[in-house]
Amino acid sequence: MSRADNYERFAPVERRIDICGDVYRFWCPPDVDALIDEEAFRADERIPYWANVWESAVVLAEEVAVLEGDGRRFLELGCGLGLPAVVAARRGFAATASDYEEAALEGVRYNADRNGAEGLAVRLVDWRRPPADLGRFDLVTAADVLYEKHHAVALSGMLAATLAADGLALVADPGRARAADFEPAAAAAGLAVEKQPARRPRGATDGPAIDVYRVRPRAASRAPRP
Helix, strand or coil: CCCCHHHHHHCCEEEEEEECCEEEEEEECCCCHHHCCHHHHHHHCCCCHHHCCCHHHHHHHHHHHCCCCCCCEEEEECCCCCHHHHHHHHCCCEEEEEECCHHHHHHHHHHHHCCCCCCCEEEECCCCCCCCCCCCEEEEEEECCCCCCCHHHHHHHHHHHHEEEEEEEEEEECCCHHHHHHHHHHHHCCEEEEECCCECCCCCCCCCCEEEEEEEEHHHHHCCCC
8 A cells, every 4th residue: 555545544535626716625534623633632742634625725825826836836834735835736836745643744645636736846844954955945835824822933944945046935834823933933033024015715615814915035025126
């Protein structure tokens, strides 16, 4: 059994997600609460947020879906099931999905296989100890990852370490209280942040409006746009 097929132990159920007119078929565990491991939570505050495709991921996937990859390097941080990364791979990016949870990466492989995202790479990444060989990327995304006190600083550090000199990061958040810490943390890490108007996924009439932060290295943000 491959690591992708091992994901079937969660008995995933299909969810169809329209991204700019293209329907992606994603399989998600049916009960997120049933995946909570109290011992893992006590040891490292792990909660299985990875097991759902949240609205922030849908909004980011829509942002990526209108871009041309042209072989540029793409990284998703805290990817969960990796919808934006799957879309990026289909749009021609050299895409990598990364997460702290191996089970999440099993889900990425499973869903990439079923959505024609050939070549999508996955990496197990702990933001506290990032791999030295991860490299830098033209586009970095992160969806709904600012839910604990320390995450704004950790995410800002990862963006500073992985963005190419002229790269762009898109960070999506559904208005969590901890997101207020992100802009000052990003500034302290040498990044410039522009906050877009909040919006819901296209066609949605309820649910949270999603803030999208456009993040660049500060030097690049001062350079004239072509």
